[in-house]
Amino acid sequence: MRTESRSPRGSCSGFTFLEMVATAGILMILASAILPMARITRTRQREIELRRELRAMRTAIDRYHQGVLEGKIGGTDVKLGSNGYPPDLETLVEGVTQVGRVDGLKLKFLRRVPIDPITGTQEWGMRCYQDEPTSDSWCGQNVWDVYTKSQGKALDGTRYNEW
Numbered sequence: 001m002r003t004e005s006r007s008p009r010g011s012c013s014g015f016t017f018l019e020m021v022a023t024a025g026i027l028m029i030l031a032s033a034i035l036p037m038a039r040i041t042r043t044r045q046r047e048i049e050l051r052r053e054l055r056a057m058r059t060a061i062d063r064y065h066q067g068v069l070e071g072k073i074g075g076t077d078v079k080l081g082s083n084g085y086p087p088d089l090e091t092l093v094e095g096v097t098q099v100g101r102v103d104g105l106k107l108k109f110l111r112r113v114p115i116d117p118i119t120g121t122q123e124w125g126m127r128c129y130q131d132e133p134t135s136d137s138w139c140g141q142n143v144w145d146v147y148t149k150s151q152g153k154a155l156d157g158t159r160y161n162e163w
Contacts, residue, residue, distance in 0.1 A: 040155065047154055049117040054163060057124070057146045060092045060109035061085060067096075067107060074099045083129040085142035089113045118150040118160055125149050125161060136161070 015023075067073040068084035073096050079087055086092055086109075093113060095106030113122050125147040128139035150160040 043155060046117040047160075050148060050160065051163065053114040053117065054146060054148075056114065057089065057092075057110065061143055061146070063109050064092060064096075072098050073107065079141070082142040083144075085129055085144050087142060089124065089126070089143060089146070116148050116150070118148050118152060121149075123149055
């Protein structure tokens with residue numbers, strides 16, 4: 001009869017140092033591949049949000065202008081030389097009194113001035129109806145268009161402030 005002697009180490013199970021180093025190396029390679037993809041995904045999400053906020057503000061500006069053209073907004077709410085556009089973004093939030101309403105209900109176009117997802121502030125670049133399309137200064141009379149004040153470039157290579 002043969003008896004095999006087992007060493008105390010033979011019954012222990014676990015990982016060797018070499019296996020741990022190899023596993024850590026593989027995890028580091030995978031992590032280094034995932035981090036750039038996560039940054040791109042985050043940037044893409046902020047760009048989508050920027051487009052959505054710009055569209056919401058531009059739609060509100062257009063609805064205000066349409067209200068002036070249809071005669072729903074008038075009187076002291078429409079300033080001379082404004083071409084029927086709102087005097088500022090806050091007017092779209094605060095609202096204006098509808099012509100012919102005696103109950104004082106206001107037409108509101110935005111719930112709030114949105115936060116620019118690129119700059120993280122509520123400061124937006126604005127253009128007047130009288131400004132050049134590429135102007136980055138606001139004449140202060142009306143808001144015909146809005147843009148982000150960020151000077152950064154988008155994933156597609158265009159500048160954010162040109163959207």
